[in-house]
Amino acid sequence: MGKIRKVFICSECGAESPKWFGKCPACESWNTCVEEVVSKDTQEDKQRVWQVAPSISNKGPIPIALTDIQSGTTNRIETPNQELNRVLGGGIVPGSLVLIGGQPGIGKSTLMLQIAMEVPARVLYVSGEESNEQIRMRAERIGTLREECYILTETNTSKILTHAQNLVPQLIIIDSIQTLASPNLDAISGSISQIRECTGELQRYAKETNVPIFIIGHITKEGSIAGPKLLEHIVDAVLQFEGDRHYTYRILRTLKNRFGSTDEMGIYEMQANGLREVSNPSELLLSQTDEALSGSAVAATMEGMRPMLIETQALVSTAVYGNPQRSATGFDLRRLSMLLAVLEKRCGFPFGQNDVFLNIAGGIRVDDPAIDLAIVSALISSLEDVAIPDKVCFAGEVGLSGEIRAVNRVEQRIQEADKLGFEQIFISKYNTKGLDPKRFNIQIFKLGKVEELYNMMFK
Numbered sequence: 508m509g510k511i512r513k514v515f516i517c518s519e520c521g522a523e524s525p526k527w528f529g530k531c532p533a534c535e536s537w538n539t540c541v542e543e544v545v546s547k548d549t550q551e552d553k554q555r556v557w558q559v560a561p562s563i564s565n566k567g568p569i570p571i572a573l574t575d576i577q578s579g580t581t582n583r584i585e586t587p588n589q590e591l592n593r594v595l596g597g598g599i600v601p602g603s604l605v606l607i608g609g610q611p612g613i614g615k616s617t618l619m620l621q622i623a624m625e626v627p628a629r630v631l632y633v634s635g636e637e638s639n640e641q642i643r644m645r646a647e648r649i650g651t652l653r654e655e656c657y658i659l660t661e662t663n664t665s666k667i668l669t670h671a672q673n674l675v676p677q678l679i680i681i682d683s684i685q686t687l688a689s690p691n692l693d694a695i696s697g698s699i700s701q702i703r704e705c706t707g708e709l710q711r712y713a714k715e716t717n718v719p720i721f722i723i724g725h726i727t728k729e730g731s732i733a734g735p736k737l738l739e740h741i742v743d744a745v746l747q748f749e750g751d752r753h754y755t756y757r758i759l760r761t762l763k764n765r766f767g768s769t770d771e772m773g774i775y776e777m778q779a780n781g782l783r784e785v786s787n788p789s790e791l792l793l794s795q796t797d798e799a800l801s802g803s804a805v806a807a808t809m810e811g812m813r814p815m816l817i818e819t820q821a822l823v824s825t826a827v828y829g830n831p832q833r834s835a836t837g838f839d840l841r842r843l844s845m846l847l848a849v850l851e852k853r854c855g856f857p858f859g860q861n862d863v864f865l866n867i868a869g870g871i872r873v874d875d876p877a878i879d880l881a882i883v884s885a886l887i888s889s890l891e892d893v894a895i896p897d898k899v900c901f902a903g904e905v906g907l908s909g910e911i912r913a914v915n916r917v918e919q920r921i922q923e924a925d926k927l928g929f930e931q932i933f934i935s936k937y938n939t940k941g942l943d944p945k946r947f948n949i950q951i952f953k954l955g956k957v958e959e960l961y962n963m964m965f966k
């Protein structure tokens with residue numbers, strides 16, 4: 508017989524300790540201690556389990572040749588929501604558990620209710636946060652009501668799963684995991700052990716019945732999904748819904764996906780009647796004025812697998828009060844400082860005496876290094892007060908010695924710029940391998956150093 512034993516585990520790093528701790532002795536994070544019950548087998552017990560095993564094999568799963576397993580990719584549930592399909596890697600996989608994280612008020616409930624109302628299947632939408640009336644009011648606003656969409660306001664997992672068994676839905680949505688509580692545990696809902704237990708129960712249900720389950724999860728101040736990294740390990744896919752609340756764009760990113768690429772992302776726009784899919788983001792993110800203004804440059808970026816043209820704006824003005832200010836929206840401030848230092852050192856621009864403000868259109872956060880070249884151009888353009896002509900865009904990374912470095916998928920970027928009617932694109936000269944300029948109408952300029960950019964554009 509195994510003996511019951513309790514341990515305390517750090518929910519961040521998984522370190523074990525025999526007694527409670529406030530600060531994890533291994534990773535030094537605070538308040539991450541959770542109590543766990545484990546049963547410890549003695550050496551003899553372990554051996555017995557191993558010897559018994561052969562007789563179990565005719566009940567449980569048995570080893571099966573890879574070639575004999577039927578592929579499960581063909582029966583994905585395609586939703587009418589193309590952006591969601593794209594992010595999931597081509598529709599919802601039966602029996603999968605998908606976690607959707609995001610800050611409060613970003614639109615997670617709206618997105619999920621919209622899916623519940625659109626998917627051509629029987630859906631059970633479980634809400635622990637809103638009442639039936641509130642959900643109905645929201646539903647009326649964002650779409651047409653449908654009979655096959657069931658709403659359940661319940662937080663007890665055992666009751667939820669019993670209802671699910673009776674209703675036999677083809678998709679379950681849980682809003683949110685932090686409100687659920689399992690009767691198997693005494694802990695309050697929202698605690699790490701409850702979140703883990705409830706997710707475990709949902710996962711078992713999903714795997715046994717082959718019903719896909721979407722779980723909404725809130726995000727902590729630090730930006731990780733509240734509760735736990737552990738939760739991210741249990742589920743099959745983790746999607747993150749993000750965006751600046753003051754703008755209307757929302758991005759659905761894949762952080763983890765067992766059934767597809769994590770490079771995909773979906774773009775939505777929050778409107779008065781719910782979320783609208785944005786299938787051509789470039790058009791929204793480009794300037795709304797016709798005249799060319801100084802300090803603005805267009806970058807041909809890639810967000811995941813998708814080319815996107817984004818406008819970057821810089822304002823450089825003489826610093827009046829003491830220390831020059833630097834501020835960046837949608838771009839890493841340290842990277843901006845680095846680009847300024849490169850411009851100062853390599854080309855002698857006096858940015859040190861100027862305030863610098865940088866803004867990426869639409870409140871979108873860009874991590875793609877290829878945006879560097881556009882930012883550098885916008886900075887020089889604002890400093891010199893010379894406008895960059897219309898229909899010109901940039902794609903290149905700027906290195907510390909002022910060299911323009913090659914970027915990935917340059918052909919796709921050029922193609923997108925071409926499609927959108929741009930006439931000139933500036934890329935790195937190291938990026939031209941296998942590139943056939945004759946395929947495009949757009950004129951391609953190749954640069955090796957930042958100085959060349961200055962000479963070509965602003966002299």
Ligand code: TYD
Nearest residue numbers: 611612613614615616617777778779780781
């Ligand atoms: P919600 O889905 O409740 O956010 P979450 O579940 O992530 O906390 O979205 C709330 C925000 O969305 C709220 O600020 C209002 C806005 N909204 C719209 O602009 N239009 C709409 O049609 C809906 C339903 C919400």
Ligand code: MG
Nearest residue numbers: 615616636682
């Ligand atoms: Mg909500």
